[in-house]
Amino acid sequence: MKNLMTKRVLIPLLCGVLLNVTGVFAQNKATSRYKVFSGTDPNVEYIGRTAQNNGSVSFDWTGVHLRTQVVGGYLAVKIGDTRGDYFDLFVDSKLAKTFKVSRDTVVVLVSNATPAAHQVMLYKRTEGEQGTATIYQFMTNKNGALKKCTGTPIRKIEFIGNSITCGFGTEVTDGKAPFLPSTENSNHSYASIVSRYFNADYHLTAHSGRGVVRNYGDKNPMSHPATTMQRLFFQTFDINPTVEWDFSKWKPDVVVIKLGTNDLSNPAICPTEDQFVKGYLDLIASVRKVYGNIPVICMTSCMSGETLYQYVQRVVKDSNDKNVHFVGLMPSLLNVATDFGACMHPNYEGQKKMASILIPHLSTILGWPMTNKVVE
Known part of the structure; x- marks a missing residue:
């Protein structure tokens, strides 16, 4: 379950385009290269107790996670945390990476993937004492889109x-x-x-x-x-x-x-x-x-x-x-x-x-x- 995406794929993108991505999020609008979606986008499903505020979604209980599908091969998230939570990222049901969030930041979740739909799950693995997380926005490339996951549990x-x-x-x-x-x-x-x-x-x-x-x-x-x-x-x-x-x-x-x-x-x-x-x-x-x-x-x-x-x-x-x-x-x-x-x-x-x-x-x-x- 732990070998779908390697750090060679994710880390260069974080270093190479982070400034551009952050700028797009700050403008809160689409550009010629990217599309921006709110944290409350209907194609993103949150499992666990959450609260919404002006398009963002906050939570602190352990195990809260989101799932969506990205089309276009690229997805980033603007995320924040009040202390220092750890998250697991799964792409197409396989663990892609684990990362810590201790402030407002941008994390590239999917990059250099095929343009077909890829399922993404972001999982908060630490409990409330480690922080309250907030999902502000998502971003795809200009031809990208978010889609609801299909076949979700009943x-x-x-x-x-x-x-x-x-x-x-x-x-x-x-x-x-x-x-x-x-x-x-x-x-x-x-x-x-x-x-x-x-x-x-x-x-x-x-x-x-x-x-x-x-x-x-x-x-x-x-x-x-x-x-x-x-x-x-x-x-x-x-x-x-x-x-x-x-x-x-x-x-x-x-x-x-x-x-x-x-x-x-x-x-x-x-x-x-x-x-x-x-x-x-x-x-x-x-x-x-x-x-x-x-x-x-x-x-x-x-x-x-x-x-x-x-x-x-x-x-x-x-x-x-x-x-x-x-x-x-x-x-x-x-x-x-x-x-x-x-x-x-x-x-x-x-x-x-x-x-x-x-x-x-x-x-x-x-x-x-x-x-x-x-x-x-």
């Missing part, structure tokens, strides 16, 4: 989670390695892997360190409710609590909740079983309020043991809801020597194993057939 999954869902440290093979934004990749999390297997679009409502009722490192057994995933679930932006998400824009077929590791991360300072169960049931009630009676899957963690397993089992039982389901994971699923990345979080190999457990459950609950597809 199935939809939302994942509510923490660092594991964010792909924290997935690109590291040493469990003792420190966390670096450059090695975080939600596209390698179990959530993205499962979605690819079922050819489903997905939203990742996830933030490292957050819990149901207690966040990692909190000195109290219960964190302020405004800081937990119970509140973040309602937000358009991970970091900005002032903009409410409009749930009518996107409705999943199923919601997978994978929380609890941070709540119980310190046995000396953690919520009681009753506090945890009540908070979890409140989160399920919130899901029910905005999405109706869709399946909700409550999933445990390979980073936690029997206590979380038992607590989540009680949540499912106490919900008294036949459409709330339990999927249990235990630490024994993963190999300590090979399946952990930064700060002892599951790496890509570990994430694939977790995905392999969730896939048959989704198949049974939703009636989505399993295939011979590779879990990757």
Whole structure:
């Protein structure tokens, strides 16, 4: 998946025409050589929670991505970021490059390609703490155009989670390695892997360190409710609590909740079983309020043991809801020597194993057939 376009193709164009391209974007109009399209162009589809403003599109949740087709062999994007997000660029389903955006800049996405339609996906692989990204404009050559992608997924999954869902440290093979934004990749999390297997679009409502009722490192057994995933679930932006998400824009077929590791991360300072169960049931009630009676899957963690397993089992039982389901994971699923990345979080190999457990459950609950597809 990683060898469609080489740096020999992309880098010279960035160096050679960047000044001309930037000038065209600044003028906000077409020239004899280029066409300019707004970030909100109808031929560009965004998957994930976003907000529009004067033709631009902003987002900070991990896993938000855009897809379109470019005709004419050339595509550039004017993009900005408030801190330093990492993005993966896929062209015709193959990884072309990974790059970091830390300010307003212009990035050439496709160059020297055939004039036929090429599918482009730009994927935000880091989470909200790394920055808020904004797509301002796109540019093609004078004969170019943007086209909607065809054959896009019909199935939809939302994942509510923490660092594991964010792909924290997935690109590291040493469990003792420190966390670096450059090695975080939600596209390698179990959530993205499962979605690819079922050819489903997905939203990742996830933030490292957050819990149901207690966040990692909190000195109290219960964190302020405004800081937990119970509140973040309602937000358009991970970091900005002032903009409410409009749930009518996107409705999943199923919601997978994978929380609890941070709540119980310190046995000396953690919520009681009753506090945890009540908070979890409140989160399920919130899901029910905005999405109706869709399946909700409550999933445990390979980073936690029997206590979380038992607590989540009680949540499912106490919900008294036949459409709330339990999927249990235990630490024994993963190999300590090979399946952990930064700060002892599951790496890509570990994430694939977790995905392999969730896939048959989704198949049974939703009636989505399993295939011979590779879990990757």
